[in-house]
Amino acid sequence: SQQGEEDPQALSIQEGENATMNCSYKTSINNLQWYRQNSGRGLVHLILIRSNEREKHSGRLRVTLDTSKKSSSLLITASRAADTASYFCATVGASGGYQKVTFGTGTKLQVIP
Amino acid sequence: GAVVSQHPSRVICKSGTSVKIECRSLDFQATTMFWYRQFPKQSLMLMATSNEGSKATYEQGVEKDKFLINHASLTLSTLTVTSAHPEDSSFYICSARVLAGAQETQYFGPGTRLLVL
Numbered sequence: 001s002q003q004g005e006e007d008p009q010a011l012s013i014q015e016g017e018n019a020t021m022n023c024s025y026k027t028s029i030n031n032l033q034w035y036r037q038n039s040g041r042g043l044v045h046l047i048l049i050r051s052n053e054r055e056k057h058s059g060r061l062r063v064t065l066d067t068s069k070k071s072s073s074l075l076i077t078a079s080r081a082a083d084t085a086s087y088f089c090a091t092v093g094a095s096g097g098y099q100k101v102t103f104g105t106g107t108k109l110q111v112i113p
Numbered sequence: 114g115a116v117v118s119q120h121p122s123r124v125i126c127k128s129g130t131s132v133k134i135e136c137r138s139l140d141f142q143a144t145t146m147f148w149y150r151q152f153p154k155q156s157l158m159l160m161a162t163s164n165e166g167s168k169a170t171y172e173q174g175v176e177k178d179k180f181l182i183n184h185a186s187l188t189l190s191t192l193t194v195t196s197a198h199p200e201d202s203s204f205y206i207c208s209a210r211v212l213a214g215a216q217e218t219q220y221f222g223p224g225t226r227l228l229v230l
Contacts, residue, residue: 035221040204
């Protein structure tokens with residue numbers, strides 16, 4: 001079963017606005033990662049936040065992690081039409097001696113020019 | 114960053130045939146690779162973990178005799194969909210595990226779209 005649940009499932013905003021996506025998970029993790037997937041394409045790694053970190057920035061991306069609530073958020077500031085894609089969170093936890101990545105359900109973001 | 118390639122990027126085959134998908138780590142060695150499947154409008158689901166030189170570990174519900182995995186070298190893992198049927202049509206994505214110190218991450222291939230007629 002899916003570890004992560006993301007909301008919203010779909011988000012449509014105007015170019016220039018900020019986009020916020022949330023991810024909740026159920027078990028303990030080592031780190032949490034966000035990925036982007038353009039329609040029909042492979043995954044692109046965006047950012048990784050460790051379980052002992054609370055916030056991380058990368059360019060227009062800001063990720064927060066609240067391990068007490070088992071949730072994370074991805075904020076894209078000043079969105080562009082090129083940001084249109086699906087965004088997945090992935091939790092990484094220990095399983096059988098190696099780290100297992102489990103993906104959330106994804107948020108489909110549409111940025112309208 | 115590390116680069117992972119997949120071949121082919123797209124394949125169409127007739128029902129009953131077998132299809133082999135290759136996953137290569139181009140500039141690093143990967144003792145562990147993962148195979149995922151993604152159905153339309155759904156998230157990625159881990160199918161199996163491919164370990165170099167040993168048998169793959171399959172997730173619950175994934176038939177090991179149908180999805181044959183071979184990780185013969187540190188840079189290549191293959192997934193063979195045997196006797197493919199239309200319900201096997203999906204997007205198959207591999208990833209390679211990279212360890213940098215104590216930090217682990219995965220780099221994903223571009224995916225292979227399989228259509229079984």
